[in-house]
Amino acid sequence: MTLERLRAAILFRVRRARDDATDAVERVRGRREPLTPPRRLLTGDYSDFSRLGGEFLDLFVRLGGLQPDHSVLDIGCGPGRMAVPLTRHLSAAGEYAGFDLVGEEVRWCQEQITPRFPNFRFERVDVHNARYNPRGSVEASEFRFPYPDASFDFAFATSVLTHMLAPDVEHYLDEIARVLRPGGHALLTWFLLTEESRAALPTERFSFGHAEGPAFVNDLSSPEAAVAYPYEWAVERLAAGGLRLGSSHPGGWCGHPRPETWQDVLVVERV
Secondary structure (H helix, E strand, O other): OOHHHHHHHHHHHHHHHHHHHHHHHHHHOOOOOOOOOOHHHOOHHHOOHHHHHHHHHHHHHHOOOOOOOOEEEEEOOOOOOOHHHHOOOOOOOOEEEEEEOOHHHHHHHHHHOOOOOOOEEEEEOOEEEOOOEOOOOEEHHHOOOOOOOOOEEEEEEOOOHHHOOHHHHHHHHHHHHHHEEEEEEEEEEEOEEOHHHHHHOOOOOOOOOEEEOOEEEOOOOOHHHOEEEEHHHHHHHHHHOOEEEEEEEOOHHHOOOOOOOOOEEEEEEEO
16 A cells, blocks of 8 residues: 555544544534434535435425325435435325445435334445446446336436436436336436537536547546436437426526526426
8 A cells, every 4th residue: 555545544534533423422412413424424415415405305396296105216315315304205105215336325324214214215236336336246237226117106316317327327217217107207317418508618617528428428537427418318318218308407517597406407207
C-alpha cells in the first residue's frame, strides 16, 4: 500500500469513528430520529436525505397517483431515503419492496425499518456496476427483478437510470413493465437531452460530451457516474417495452426555471 493510500485509509477510519460517536451521542440525547441512517451512509447522493425523501413522496402522489393501499417497488432503495417517508403514507393494506446492490445500506433498512413496518421488505442484489458494485456477479442487462409478473401498482427509480448504460437501461425498463400490473404507473428520473438541455451544455457539473451507444456520458474514465439519453430515445424505448408516457417534467440540472426536482422526471403507465 502506498503512503497516499495509507493516509486515505486512516482518514476514512477516523471520520467514520467520529461520525459513529456523534450519532451515538445524538441518540442518547434524543436528538436523532430513529429512522435517520447513520452518518456513514449519508454521503454523496444521500447527503440531503430527509428533504429529498419528502420532495419525492410529493411527486409520487401528485404526479404518479400513488395511493396508500398500493403495492410499491423501489428500484435502488439505498439506505431508505424514499422508504422512510413512505412509511408515513402507505397504509397497512399497502406494501413496499426495495432492492439495492450496496449491502450495508440494505442491512440498515432490514434492521431498522422492517421491524417497525413489517409490510416493508428489502433485498440486497449482487448486480454488477463499475462504480457501485464492481465485483457484482450478475450483469444489470441480465438481472431479473426478484418478483413475479404484475406484482406492483407503482414503481420508481430515482437516480438509477442516470448511472446505467443503454443495454442495462433497456433491460430495466423491460423488467419494470413486467412487474407492473396493467394500468400501474412508474416514476423514473433521467438526464434527458432535449433541444433546451443541449443548449445549456456544458453546465458547471455536466458536459455529456462522450457518446456511448445512444447514451452520452460525462467522464469516460467513470462512465456510469452520470449518463444522459436523448429524450426521443427514452420515449421510444419505453413504448417498445409496453410503457406509455404519461407526463414529462424537466429537471433543474440544466437550468430549467421551474423544475419539479433536480433530474428530469418521466411518469409512465403499464399498457
